[in-house]
Amino acid sequence: MLRLNDRVFGLLMLALAVAYGWGAQQFPEPFGGGEAVGPKTFPTILAVVLAACSLYLIVRPDPGNPWPKGRTALEMLIAVAVLIAYTLILEPVGFIVATMLAIGSLCWRMGAPPLRAYLSGLIGGIVVFALFNYLLELPLPWGVLAFVEGS
Amino acid sequence: MDTLNYLIDGFGVALAPHNLMFALMGAFLGTLIGALPGLGPANGVAILIPLAFTLGLRPETALIMLTAVYAGAMYGGRISSILLNIPGDEPAMMTCLDGYPMARQGRAAEALAISAVASFIGSLIATVGLILLAPLLARFALTFGAAEYFALFVLAFATLGGITGKNPVKTILAAALGLMIATVGIDLSTGVQRFTFGTLELYEGVDFIIAIVGLFAVSELLVFIEEKAGAGREMIKVNKLSLKWKDIREILPTSFRGGVIGFISGVLPGAGASLGSFISYTLEKRILGSKNRFGEGDSRGVAAPESGNNGASSGALVPMLTLGVPGSGTTAVLLAMLISFNITPGPLMFTQNADVVWGVIAALLIGNFLLLVLNIPLVGVFVKLLSVPPMYLLPMVTMVAFVGIYSISHSPVDLYFMVAFGVAGYVLRKLEIPLVPVILGMLLGPEVEKNLRHAMQISDGDWTILWSSPLSITLWAIAIAGLVLPVIVGPILRRRMKAGAQPD
Numbered sequence A: 001m002l003r004l005n006d007r008v009f010g011l012l013m014l015a016l017a018v019a020y021g022w023g024a025q026q027f028p029e030p031f032g033g034g035e036a037v038g039p040k041t042f043p044t045i046l047a048v049v050l051a052a053c054s055l056y057l058i059v060r061p062d063p064g065n066p067w068p069k070g071r072t073a074l075e076m077l078i079a080v081a082v083l084i085a086y087t088l089i090l091e092p093v094g095f096i097v098a099t100m101l102a103i104g105s106l107c108w109r110m111g112a113p114p115l116r117a118y119l120s121g122l123i124g125g126i127v128v129f130a131l132f133n134y135l136l137e138l139p140l141p142w143g144v145l146a147f148v149e150g151s
Numbered sequence B: 001m002d003t004l005n006y007l008i009d010g011f012g013v014a015l016a017p018h019n020l021m022f023a024l025m026g027a028f029l030g031t032l033i034g035a036l037p038g039l040g041p042a043n044g045v046a047i048l049i050p051l052a053f054t055l056g057l058r059p060e061t062a063l064i065m066l067t068a069v070y071a072g073a074m075y076g077g078r079i080s081s082i083l084l085n086i087p088g089d090e091p092a093m094m095t096c097l098d099g100y101p102m103a104r105q106g107r108a109a110e111a112l113a114i115s116a117v118a119s120f121i122g123s124l125i126a127t128v129g130l131i132l133l134a135p136l137l138a139r140f141a142l143t144f145g146a147a148e149y150f151a152l153f154v155l156a157f158a159t160l161g162g163i164t165g166k167n168p169v170k171t172i173l174a175a176a177l178g179l180m181i182a183t184v185g186i187d188l189s190t191g192v193q194r195f196t197f198g199t200l201e202l203y204e205g206v207d208f209i210i211a212i213v214g215l216f217a218v219s220e221l222l223v224f225i226e227e228k229a230g231a232g233r234e235m236i237k238v239n240k241l242s243l244k245w246k247d248i249r250e251i252l253p254t255s256f257r258g259g260v261i262g263f264i265s266g267v268l269p270g271a272g273a274s275l276g277s278f279i280s281y282t283l284e285k286r287i288l289g290s291k292n293r294f295g296e297g298d299s300r301g302v303a304a305p306e307s308g309n310n311g312a313s314s315g316a317l318v319p320m321l322t323l324g325v326p327g328s329g330t331t332a333v334l335l336a337m338l339i340s341f342n343i344t345p346g347p348l349m350f351t352q353n354a355d356v357v358w359g360v361i362a363a364l365l366i367g368n369f370l371l372l373v374l375n376i377p378l379v380g381v382f383v384k385l386l387s388v389p390p391m392y393l394l395p396m397v398t399m400v401a402f403v404g405i406y407s408i409s410h411s412p413v414d415l416y417f418m419v420a421f422g423v424a425g426y427v428l429r430k431l432e433i434p435l436v437p438v439i440l441g442m443l444l445g446p447e448v449e450k451n452l453r454h455a456m457q458i459s460d461g462d463w464t465i466l467w468s469s470p471l472s473i474t475l476w477a478i479a480i481a482g483l484v485l486p487v488i489v490g491p492i493l494r495r496r497m498k499a500g501a502q503p504d
Helices: A004-025 A041-059 A070-093 A095-109 A114-135 A143-150 B002-014 B017-035 B041-054 B059-084 B090-141 B146-160 B168-183 B208-227 B245-267 B272-291 B299-315 B317-323 B329-340 B354-375 B379-386 B390-409 B412-430 B436-459 B463-467 B470-501
Strands: none
Touching (some): A004 B168, A041 B168, A041 B436, A070 A095, A070 B208, A070 B390, A095 A114, A095 B390, A114 B390, B002 B017, B002 B090, B017 B059, B017 B354, B017 B379, B041 B059, B041 B208, B041 B329, B059 B090, B059 B299, B059 B329, B059 B354, B059 B379, B090 B245, B090 B272, B090 B317, B090 B379, B146 B463, B168 B470, B208 B329, B208 B390, B208 B412, B208 B436, B245 B299, B317 B329, B317 B354, B329 B436, B390 B412, B436 B463, B463 B470
C-alpha cells in the first residue's frame, strides 16, 4: 500500500497553512487600535491547527487509494473539460444548445449511444428551459435561438 | 401547553395550500433522490437549495419543502437497498441485509411496503420526541454565553466524524479548511479585507451554496465516471403486493423500538443515522433471540433498521434547530438554507421565528403521512425511475445543478467556482477527507469567530474565559472525548458493523 497520497497532501496543506498564516499577519491594524481578537487572531489559530494536522498526516499517513489511470483518467479530464466548456458557451450559445452539447457529451462518454445521448440532452434542455422561462419566470439565455423568442 | 399552541399554529402554516403542495412535491422528489444510488440526501437537498432560493419562496415554504425532501430521501434509501442490494445512502446499508433476500424470494413488494410502514413509525416517534425535547433544549440553550457557544462549536466539529469515523485528524483538517474558506472576504466587525487578493468576486466571501453543490453533485459525477457505473445494475422485478394485517402487526414492536433508538442516536452528537440503524438491527436480533431469521429475509430485519434510520434523521433536527449546530451532512445543508434566508438558527429562532420552526415541525408530521401514502401505492413509479441508468441520470442532475447556481446570480464565474469545488471534492474524497466538516466550517465560520470575539471582549482578552464555567468545561470534555473515543472504540465498532453487514 502506498502512503504517498497523504504525505503529498500533508505537504501541500502545510504550505497552505504557512501561506495563509503569513497572509493573516499582513492585515492592516484595524482603526481604533488593537483588540484582543483582531481580524488576524482567528485565521492565525486556524493556520496553526491546519499546520498541526498536516504534520500529523506527513508523519503518520493512512494507506492511500489508487488514482485513476489511462483511459479512466482521460475520461474524467474530458468530463471536467465539458463542464468548463458548458459554462463558457452557456451565455453566447444559449441554454438549450449548450445543454444539448454538454449534457449529451456527458451521457455519451458515460456509455450511452451518441444519438440517444444528445437527444436526451436536447429534451432535458428544452424541458428545463421551458420550465424556468415560462413557469418560474427565471430567464435563461436564448443565445443562438434568440430569433425564436420574438416570433 | 405553549408547545401545543405553537404546534397548532404550525399546522396552520403547514396546511396552507401552497405549503402543502410544496411539501408534496418535496416528498416526491426526496423519495426519488433517496432511491437513486449515489444521490444521497445531502446531495439532493443541496441541488434543490438554489432552486428554492431563486423561486422566491418564503422561508417557511422553502424550509417545509426541503424538510419534506429530507424526510423523503430517508424513505427512498430503502428502495435501492431492497431491489438492487445497493444502499441509496449510507444509513440504508443495514436494510440490504434482509430486504434483498426478501426481494429474491419474490416478496419485494412486501419488503417495500413493510419498510415504508416502519419508516413511518420511526419518523413519527422521533417527530414526537422532537416536539417534546426541542423547546426544552432551546430554553436551556438561552443560558449559553459566547464562551459556551464557542465550546459548543468546537464540540460539533470534534464529534462530526462520528464514533465510527476513521481518522479524527482528517476531520479536523477538513473543518479547518472550511473555516479558512469562511474567513475569505471582508471581516464583518472590523471591515478589513481578508484573502480577497483585490478580487471583487471575493469581497463577499465564497458562497457556501456554490461550494455545497460543487462538492457533492459535481464530485459525484466524477466518481461515477471513474467507477464506470454508467450502465446501472440488474434489478429485481416487483411482485404484486399481498400484505396482511398480521404482517404489519408483526413488525410493530420492532418498529417502535427502532424509532426510539434512532431518535436517541440522532440527537446525540457523533452518533447519526448509520449508527442508529445498526444498533436497532443488532439489538432487535438479540431481543428476538432464537425466534429471528435475520439475514434470510425476515420482515422484522427490514423494519428495524428502517425505523432506526428514519428516527435518527428526525432526531438530528433537534440540535440543528435548537442550537444551530447540525450533526450530519444533510442537516448541515438545511442549516445552509436557513442562513441564506437570514434566519439565525439557535434558541432564539424558537421565539423570533416561531412560525418557521413550528411550521417545519408540523410539516414533518404531515410529510410523514404524505410519504406513507406516496410510498405504498406509488412505489411502482419510483421503481420505474430507478431503472433509468446513471449514464443519463447523472448528467441530468449536473444540468439541474448548473441551472440552479446560474439562476442565483446569472454569473458564469459562480459556475467556474462550482466546477472547481467539484474537482476539489473528488480529490478530497479520494484522500478520505470527509466533506461535511468542510461545509460545516464554511457555514459556522462567521459564528465561531463572532462568539470568540464576544467572549474575549467580555473577559478583556483573558483566554481562560473559554473554559471557566462548568457548562463550557463539560462541553470541552465531550469534545475531547469525541476526538479520542473514535481512536479507541472506532476500530472495534467498525469491525462489528462490517461483520454484521455480512450475512453469515
